[in-house]
Amino acid sequence: MFSPNKPFSLQQDPDAFLPASEAEKEQITQLRPSSTFFRDGVKRLLKNKVATFSLIMIVLVTLASIILPSVWPYSYEKMLGVRPGRPVDSSYNNLAPFEYGKTELKKIEAGEKVFPHVFGTDAHGRDYFIRVVYGTRISLAVGFFASIIVLIIGMTIGSIAGYFGGKVDLLIMRIVDIIYSLPDMLVIILLAVVMGQVLNVQGTVLEKIGSNIISMFIVFAMLYWVSMARLIRGQLLSLRKQEYVLASQVAGAKGKWIITKHLLPNSISVIIISTALQIPNAIFTESFLSFLGLGVNAPMPSLGSLASDALNGISSYTYRLIIPALVICLIVLSLNLFGDGLRDAFDPKLNA
C-alpha cells in the first residue's frame, strides 16, 4: 500500500491488511441467481425479433379465432337473405365488402345502426368475415390437436425403441420404415372416403365437424408419429450412454423412471421444436384436403373449403380466394418462423 506521508518508504500500511468487515464481505459475495436451461432459452428466443413477432401473430390469430365468434353479430351458417315466411332476399348474396342488403339499407335510412359486412357475404348470403374466422379456428384446432396426438404417440414409441434398443428397437424401426414408405396423401384420401361410410357421427358432438376431420386425426395418429418417434429414439440412444443414467440404475431405477426423469427432460428441446414445426404441417394438410372436398362438413367452413368455394366466382370475387389463402400463409409462416426461432434458442448444438 502506498502511504502518502512517506512516499519513498517501502513500509506497508498495516491498516490495509485488517480483516474485512461483514459489510465489505457482503459486497464481494455476489451470488448470481441460478439460471435454468429453460430460462436461458426463453431469453434467447425473445432476443430473436422474427420469432417474437411470429409468436405475437400466432397469439393474436388464436385469440381472435376463439373470441370473435362469440362477439360478432353474425353467425357462420346463417343465410341473411333467408327469413321464415318470406321469399328469399337475394340482395344479400355476393355482397362486396361494406355493402348492405335491402332490408339493412332500409334500417340505415331509418337511422338504425347496422354492423358492416367487413368482407362482404358469400354466394349464399353468409357473412364472409365470420366464416374466415371460423375456418381459422378449425384449421388451428386441427393443427394443435394433430400435433399433440403425434407427440404422444411418437414420444411413447420412440422412448421405448430408444431406451430398450436391441430387438425391440429393430422391430419398431422396421414398422416405422414401412409407414414412411407409404404415400401419406393417398392413404389420407382413401381413409377419408372409407371412414365417411364407416364412421357414424350422426347425433354426436362430432357431427358438426364431420367424419372427415375424425378420419384425418386418425390418419395423423397412424402416419405422422413416425418422424417424431425416429427423432426421439435417436436422442435417447445417445443419451442413455451417459453416466447419469448408469448412476440412476445403480440407485435401482427402472426404465420408466429413467425415461421420464433423465432421458426425456434432456431431449425436451428437440421435442418442443419438432412439435412446433408439426403444427403448420398439419394445418397445411387439413387445408389441402378441405380444398379437395374431403375436409370439414358443410356448412362448417375451414380455410381450405373457403378457398375451394371461392373458385366458382374467381373472376368476379377474387378477394374471397385471396383472404383465406393469406390467412393460411400467415399462420403457416408464423408457425414455421417461430419453430425456427425455438430451434435456434433451445438447440444447444447450434449456439455452441
Next chain:
Amino acid sequence: MHEGAAPLVEVKGLKQYFDINMGFFRTKPLKAVDDVSFAIRKGETLGLVGESGCGKTTVGRTLLHLYEPTGGEIWYNGKQVVTKDDITELRKKATMVFQDPYSSLNPRMTVSDIVAEPLDIHHMYKTKQERQDRVLELMGYVGLNSEHASRYAHEFSGGQRQRIGIARSLAVNPEFIVCDEPVSALDVSIQAQVINMFDDLQDKLDLTYLFIAHDLLVVRHISDRIAVMYLGKMVELASADEIYNRPLHPYSRSLLSAVPLPDPRAARAHKRIVLTGDIPSPLNAPSGCPFRTRCPYAKEVCAQSMPPFEEVETDHFVACHRLKEIS
C-alpha cells in the same frame, strides 16, 4: 488390518463377455473380464489397478449387476446375488461413484434432486422435510453447504461435482461403494482433498470400498489390499505394502517400477522395467497367460495354459507359471 473380518463381497470365477458385431449376423465374444476371483473384507479398501482397457471398470460394474455376468458367482454378505429381489436388495447397500463428474450428473436436475434421487427411487422418506434434511446432511458429509442445494450441476467445478456424486452414492446409507476412478478427472490438489474425504467417510460411516484407479500412488494411499489386472485377468493380489515392496508377478513389477519417485536422487538410482510392445486386443487375446507376449521371462509353458491364481504366501495371490524361477 482387517484380516480377521468376514468378506462382505466375494467374487468367484467372474466372467463378462460382450458380443462384438463382426458383420452380418456374426458375433465374437470380447472377454472383458475372464475368470476373476477375489473377496473384499468388511471395512477394507481393495484397490484395483491395471492399464486402460484391462477390465477394471467392467469388474466394478458387473459386481453391482449393472451388466448381467456371463459366468461366475457374486456373493454379498454371505448370500449369493441371483434373483431380481437380491439385486433390488443389493441396490440399497452397494452404490457407485463415477469417473467423469461432468457426465455423471444430469444437467436438468438441481443438486438436491440429484442427491435425493436414490431416496426417491426407494421411497426412503415420509415427508418433504425429511427428504430435505437428509439431503442437507449428505451435503454436509462431503463439504457442500445448503446454498448449493437449489443450483444446477453446471454451476460447479469438477471437484465440487465429484462431491455431489459422492453425496448421491451415500444417500441410501450403503455399506459398500465401488469407486470407479473417482479422482482421475480431477487435478492433483483436488485429488488429495477428495481422497482424504473418502478416508474420513470410511471411518465415519463404516464403509467398504472397491477403489478402481490407474494412479498407483493414489491407490497405495487409500488401499489396504491391491489387486492388479491385466487383459481381463487378475494377476496379483496382496496387501498394499507387500505389493509395493515385493511385487512378484512380472507385470506388477514393471507397473510399479513406473511409479514416479519424488526424490530425484532416488529416481536416478531407480531402474524402470520397460515393457516392449503394446497391450494385445482383448478380442484376440494370446493363448495361455495373457501377459506372455510382453513378458521377459515367458517360456513355452506360458503359451499352453493359463497359470492358476494361487496363494503363494499368506494373503499373497499370484498367477504365474515361472514364479519360482524368477523370484
